Amino acid sequence: MNAQKIPVFTPNSTTDDTQGKTNLLGMSKRELAAFFEQLGEKAFRATQVMKWIYQFGVTDFYQMTNLSKKLQEKLANAACVVPPVVKFKQFSEDGTRKWVFEVAGGSLVETVLIPAEDGKQFGRKTLCISSQVGCALDCSFCSTGKQGFERDLSASEIIGQLWVANQSYMEDVPVNERQNHVTNVVMMGMGEPLLNYEPVVASMSLMLDDNAFGLSKRRVTLSTSGIVPKMYDLAKDIDVALAISLHAPNDKLRDELVPINKKYPLAELIQAAKHYVYDENPRHKKHVTIEYVMLAGVNDTDTHAHELVALLQDLPSKINLIPFNPFPHAPYARSSNNRIHAFAAILNQAGFVCTIRQTRGDDIDAACGQLVGQVADRTRRSAKWQESVAKRQNAQL
Known part of the structure; x- marks a missing residue:
């Protein structure tokens, strides 16, 4: 069964339909x-x-x-009450849903909902929410970062993504019988959430509020590439789960894959993560989740696995290995299944809980690292990326 693209009628006017209200x-x-x-x-x-x-x-x-x-x-x-305008939505054959929203100014951002494999009507449904138009960072393996950056999303544009996802299950249900279907939220979509701090925290507060979405604090996760000062602020301001986009076990490699590491190197990042787990707040987070994309021949050797064990030995954490999701002209390839499982075995033997993320939604470009909107790039990163692609193509001729 092919992915289904469902057009949605939108007014010709701007996405801001508040008319001064x-x-x-x-x-x-x-x-x-x-x-x-x-x-x-x-x-x-x-x-x-x-x-x-x-x-x-x-x-x-x-x-x-x-x-x-x-x-x-x-x-x-x-x-x-005006959510972002839905320009179109796609449903994957594996049950994943993707929405493309037009936000004020005409740019497009994407949101993905991933249901649990059991397919139950009220089973787990995880929504991956965007926090920026584009991304201010430039991780080398992420297609979202290649489009550049335009602006931060407002609180209404962030929480509106969750509102629309829930509404998609309510359209034909009488008002008095409606209930929220999204069970988990991850701030892992387009953008770096901690670079849009106040709107992101305000939105997550609504997610947790019993008068709003009433989600459990363990079911709302913020993922960061390592904006260290804001990690300390987050520990004080709100109690949600924390995930760290690590992707490399040493500074030299991480400087290449995740350039923000040059500003906040691993020693500072790991210390901030420990503080988040063992902060002065009696609520005490149990662990952080380490996200690690598997790039063939780049960060997936046994040596890298042992380095990762040493790096995380004093940090309560679980590790999520993510098979790389290719995008056009990407300079990387996905690690083989055998290599990923061998890498995971080393981590498991060292006592870590290590999972391998199942790729979902890649038939509609909704998999991890594939979210790409339409951005009026203020950084010229998109143009530079296209220039580098053209140079590589010409060199191959």
Whole structure:
């Protein structure tokens, strides 16, 4: 069965359809309470409206039946609930879903939902959310980074991705029977979340809020390439799971694969990760997840595995090996299955919990490292990448 592309009608106007009204999507409970007080209403209205927006997917204030007619009219005149515009969506034959959103300014970002293999209606569904238009970093193995960077996403554009994914399961369900279907969120889409700190933390707070999505703190994961100062801030500001895009066990190789390592080398990164696990907050995180993409002949030898064991020996962590997902003109190849399993065996023998990620959604370019939108690149990285590709092609002629 081929992947299904489903066109979605969108207005010809800009993606910002608020028409001067206040968009309530992405506002915290405190911000909503302040908004209602400005309208001359009680602050508790914030809780009521949050439940309607996030738990029932309602955007029409006249359907919010526990609000008075007068308040419904007041909200209809002053406010709106507007998620990012869906330009199109694709469903993979393995159940993966991908949405392409147009955000303010006309750029495109992508979001992917991966259901558990059991296929149960209310089984685990993990949503991979983008935090930036493009990516400010330039990891050499990631196609997202090759398109360059335009801007950070707002809180409404971030949380709106989760709202749309949940809404896709609610469209034909009566309002009073609706419930959230997305069970897990990973901030692993386009962009580096810790470089867009405040909107990302605000969005994750809504994910955890019982009046909004009510997700468990262990089911919301932020993935970082290693923005060390913000890792310390994160430990103070919110309690979510942490994943680190490591991909190399030594500084020389990581400088090549993940250039931010030149600014925040491994010693600093590992120390920040230890602090996140053993911070002063009594909530104490149990471990961090180490993400390690497997690149044939680059970072996948037995020597690399033993280096990784030594690097992580004092850090409570589990390791997720990710088969490389090729993109056009990528300078790398995926490690063989035998090599990946041999690498994993060394880590397991050293006492680490090591898993091998199953590639999902690659038939719709929704696999890890394949998310590419449409970016007005402020960095000229996309043009430089195309120039380097052309040079390599000419050299082969």
